[in-house]
Amino acid sequence: MTRSRDLRHWLPVGTGWVIKLCLIAAYLAGAVPVWRSQAKIVAYAETVELISLVMKALMTHIFPAYLLAGGGLLAVLLLYPFGRKMAQDQLESIGLVNHTGAVPILLRRYRDREHPRVFVWVFQNQSIPLSDWGDRRGAIETALDITIVQIRYGRGKNRVLLYAVPARTDLPEVIPWKDRYLSPDSFVLVLGESLLGPVTINLDRTPHILLGGSTGSGKSVLLKLLLMQALQMGAEVCIADFKGGVDFPPIWHEKCRMCFEEQELLDLLTELTAELQRRKGLLKARGCSNLDDYNRAAGGHLRRIIFACDEVAEVLDRTGADKARKEVLAQIEARLSVIARQGWAFGIHLILATQRPDAAIIPGQIRSNLDCRICGRADSVLSQIILDSTGAAEVIPKNARGRFLLHDGTVFQSYLFDEGSLHLGVSA
Numbered sequence: 417m418t419r420s421r422d423l424r425h426w427l428p429v430g431t432g433w434v435i436k437l438c439l440i441a442a443y444l445a446g447a448v449p450v451w452r453s454q455a456k457i458v459a460y461a462e463t464v465e466l467i468s469l470v471m472k473a474l475m476t477h478i479f480p481a482y483l484l485a486g487g488g489l490l491a492v493l494l495l496y497p498f499g500r501k502m503a504q505d506q507l508e509s510i511g512l513v514n515h516t517g518a519v520p521i522l523l524r525r526y527r528d529r530e531h532p533r534v535f536v537w538v539f540q541n542q543s544i545p546l547s548d549w550g551d552r553r554g555a556i557e558t559a560l561d562i563t564i565v566q567i568r569y570g571r572g573k574n575r576v577l578l579y580a581v582p583a584r585t586d587l588p589e590v591i592p593w594k595d596r597y598l599s600p601d602s603f604v605l606v607l608g609e610s611l612l613g614p615v616t617i618n619l620d621r622t623p624h625i626l627l628g629g630s631t632g633s634g635k636s637v638l639l640k641l642l643l644m645q646a647l648q649m650g651a652e653v654c655i656a657d658f659k660g661g662v663d664f665p666p667i668w669h670e671k672c673r674m675c676f677e678e679q680e681l682l683d684l685l686t687e688l689t690a691e692l693q694r695r696k697g698l699l700k701a702r703g704c705s706n707l708d709d710y711n712r713a714a715g716g717h718l719r720r721i722i723f724a725c726d727e728v729a730e731v732l733d734r735t736g737a738d739k740a741r742k743e744v745l746a747q748i749e750a751r752l753s754v755i756a757r758q759g760w761a762f763g764i765h766l767i768l769a770t771q772r773p774d775a776a777i778i779p780g781q782i783r784s785n786l787d788c789r790i791c792g793r794a795d796s797v798l799s800q801i802i803l804d805s806t807g808a809a810e811v812i813p814k815n816a817r818g819r820f821l822l823h824d825g826t827v828f829q830s831y832l833f834d835e836g837s838l839h840l841g842v843s844a
């Protein structure tokens with residue numbers, strides 16, 4: 417295995433422009449003596465008897481023959497992915513095959529223009545779901561001796577692109593937040609950095625977020641990073657904190673609407689769903705399809721509303737609850753479900769965090785509408801619940817803090833946000 421990896425670095429696929437330039441130079445350098453001696457070769461071919469006709473024709477047209485044959489060979493050396501067979505064998509050995517046993521085929525490997533450290537491996541996918549690639553991410557990294565930055569479909573689902581850097585390249589353990597990282601675009605929130613650069617989410621495209629990770633993985637820090645940005649962008653932020661306020665010091669209480677117990681939460685969510693209905697009426701009257709259109713058309717200033725809950729599974733867990741409490745919890749769930757389904761158009765967003773590896777607690781209808789999924793350090797059960805793949809268990813190191821896997825396969829280090837220097841510029 418080690419030998420074959422060493423060998424692969426000598427092969428033209430992705431070996432870089434130096435080898436490619438050497439090959440071209442050798443081809444051109446070879447053309448000079450052939451051109452200079454072609455007259456002698458032609459004369460020699462004419463004098464020699466008993467030489468085959470093909471040989472004679474070749475010698476008589478030695479220079480065009482060199483250009484053609486050499487050019488063809490050069491093209492093959494430059495373009496053919498010689499590492500293909502090796503990559504295929506490695507992927508087969510880790511069981512990345514489709515239902516008929518076919519292995520993905522390496523079509524190309526090239527350096528990414530925007531990120532010179534990154535190579536893009538283009539595979540013909542053989543109808544293997546992207547989640548299978550995600551589930552085997554760690555094994556693929558070992559097999560191909562790379563660190564994967566991102567896995568995604570190429571043009572259509574029959575191509576899978578692996579964005580990868582050399583093995584053992586890693587992100588920094590801490591990246592401090594700086595105010596200048598705040599996105600200038602309306603409701604683009606910055607999460608952190610991957611090896612491809614800053615990682616952002618646009619609430620217009622992925623309006624609700626499900627954030628998971630085991631205890632100490634960095635959920636609360638990331639949640640507060642997002643809420644801080646939302647406040648700076650002028651949103652109204654509501655926070656359900658059932659941990660007695662330990663995670664949200666008093667500065668948050670000044671800027672956000674806080675609720676600490678179930679009835680208060682139900683009242684808040686009832687208000688939010690009523691606001692949703694009110695906004696629905698306003699937008700309908702103006703013939704607008706979303707909040708930004710309405711604000712533009714009506715010169716209005718309806719603010720976005722973010723509802724965040726740091727431990728949603730604890731809040732929704734009905735275990736041991738009496739009838740009255742069960743009723744309250746059912747209503748909380750129903751209102752969350754309405755916001756998850758309809759909130760987007762009316763600028764009402766959910767950010768729900770959990771550390772509980774319990775699929776039953778977050779109802780499917782809410783979960784399926786939380787389309788932005790982020791998972792930190794987690795076991796395979798929690799990773800499966802959050803991302804529908806065991807990827808986070810595979811790629812986030814056991815001691816990592818603030819390291820997350822996004823639903824699109826991007827691994828990033830979230831910015832470390834220092835509350836001590838909190839400047840929540842906009843008052844709620």
Ligand SMILES: Nc1ncnc2c1ncn2[C@@H]1O[C@H](COP(=O)(O)OP(=O)(O)OP(=O)(O)O)[C@@H](O)[C@H]1O
Pocket residue numbers: 589590591629630631632633634635636637638771817818819829830831832833
């Ligand atoms: N982005 C980060 N970069 C570096 N360190 C971080 C980062 N995020 C969190 N940490 C470290 O990890 C610790 C735990 O973070 P946090 O409280 O956010 O975890 P959590 O997932 O919310 O845990 P719990 O589930 O117990 O609430 C922080 O006190 C901080 O020291």
Ligand SMILES: [Mg+2]
Pocket residue numbers: 635636637663726
């Ligand atoms: Mg926490």
